[in-house]
Amino acid sequence: MSNIIPHNFQLGKDDRNHHKGHQSFVIWFTGLSGSGKSTIANALEYKLYQEGVHTYILDGDNVRKGLNNNLSFSPEDRTENIRRIGEVAHLMVDAGLVVLSAFVSPYRQDRENIRTIVGAQNFIEVFVNTPMEECERRDVKGLYAKARAGEIKDFTGINAPYELPLHPDIEIDTTHTTVEESVSLILNKIAHKIHSKHE
Ligand code: ADP
Numbered sequence: 001m002s003n004i005i006p007h008n009f010q011l012g013k014d015d016r017n018h019h020k021g022h023q024s025f026v027i028w029f030t031g032l033s034g035s036g037k038s039t040i041a042n043a044l045e046y047k048l049y050q051e052g053v054h055t056y057i058l059d060g061d062n063v064r065k066g067l068n069n070n071l072s073f074s075p076e077d078r079t080e081n082i083r084r085i086g087e088v089a090h091l092m093v094d095a096g097l098v099v100l101s102a103f104v105s106p107y108r109q110d111r112e113n114i115r116t117i118v119g120a121q122n123f124i125e126v127f128v129n130t131p132m133e134e135c136e137r138r139d140v141k142g143l144y145a146k147a148r149a150g151e152i153k154d155f156t157g158i159n160a161p162y163e164l165p166l167h168p169d170i171e172i173d174t175t176h177t178t179v180e181e182s183v184s185l186i187l188n189k190i191a192h193k194i195h196s197k198h199e
Contacts, residue, residue, distance in 0.1 A: 013094050016095060016096030019096065020054050022194045023193055023195070024095070024096045024099075025093060025190075026089045026098075026100075026101060026118050026122055026124065027044070027098065027124045027126060027186065027190070028089075028114060028123060029126045029128055030105045030125065030165060031104065031127060031128030031130060032104065032128075032135045033155075034136070034139060034143075034144070035130035035174065036172070036174040038057075038059055040126075040128065040172070040183065042057070043180070043183050045100055047183055047187065054098065055099070055100060056098075056099055058101040058103075059102040059103065063081075063088075063103075067088070068084055073154040074154065075107075078107065082111070083110070085103060086117045087117065089114065089117075089118060090117050098194070106161060108164075124169045124186075124190060125167075126172065127165045127168035128172050129164075129171050130172075130175060134174075134175050135157065144158065169189060170185055
């Protein structure tokens, strides 16, 4: 590490933000499986796209299958999973993108570490706080049934812990809030951020 001397590149985040016409930051969705993270992220990304904002969604499908395909769901590997995702999100923010990440990310400390990596001003925590009974009722991927049957160990909410965010920027219970309303809530929260000069 000590022999890695950073090169002084001519362009930085500010230049890329200027080029793209908006600021870049991370919208970090956390919550139980089936709570609605990907659904809301997807609808929000579409809305941002229509407004000309450059975005990218990080989720289990594109990260667990490639970059993190050597990681399990053990506590250590979950932490490493989130650490790598945080570093990727950080690079994408540097590249000028609004990054939407949709991971259960059950450990508070792991989420706080991302806040530190990307900078508190670049991190919006969205807690999708849908009650576990509703997530299990939806059972979008059939995972709750498998976990109940003992076919999955380390399943968050059943036999692995979820640590609630203490001060999320936004909290959404999707049993009371529609996808469209959730998108509006988040858009209202980030509107000033997207086009602010420097924060
Ligand atoms: P997660 O990404 O948190 O695992 P998903 O977005 O994959 O969750 O699944 C959430 C499921 O709940 C989807 O099938 C979605 O259609 C459904 N759903 C029902 N009502 C809502 C709502 N108000 N907001 C978000 N998702 C909802």
